[in-house]
Amino acid sequence: MCNGKHVLGVSGSLRAASLNTVFLRAMSLLCPVGITFEIYDSLDKIPLFNVDDESKPKPAVDHWRNALSRADLILIASPEYAHGVTGVIKNALDWIVSSGELLDKPLSLPNLSVRAHLAHSQLSEILSVMGAVLTEECCPRSTLDAPYTLPDATEFALIENAQICSRLNELWRKIELVITNTKKL
């Protein structure tokens, strides 16, 4: 069992009924004892990235950077838009290219879509170049036979589905293993 570890969930979709956010809420309901899980809910406050403002960032950018720094692992769930990553997640990540909050940071990046793969591999590349540590076991992929989300399902419906619940718990076990074996940065 982990003690005092903190995981930050980040959704790349601002949509109220986002499948990616619902997945994070379901993960929150299943969060193991000894781990705290926070879903970052302020990506929409982050201004558009401007290199000129990097060294004097707005409070929303400091807030984002601090939230990432505090986390032992970051769980990102983000959809594909037009064969690419969403502007929301890319904008937030551009703000930390130089400040380096993802350097050596363990990351979980599930692909919740059964058909999209371009955005997931792009995001994986973006996060890797920023120094994040992505482990295969923490980056599962939804398939038609084994989804992690369901259309229009609430987080409660997801954890009431025995197979999905078991998959989410399995992901938590893998996350726990990674953060147990990672020294505090």
Ligand SMILES: Cc1cc2nc3c(=O)[nH]c(=O)nc-3n(C[C@H](O)[C@H](O)[C@H](O)COP(=O)(O)O)c2cc1C
């Ligand atoms: C503007 C836009 C572009 C999209 N482009 C793609 C795409 O290229 N490939 C794909 O598989 N799905 C695409 N979709 C579908 C979304 O990935 C899908 O609806 C996903 O559930 C959205 O994530 P969310 O539910 O967390 O908001 C697109 C949706 C929108 C709104």
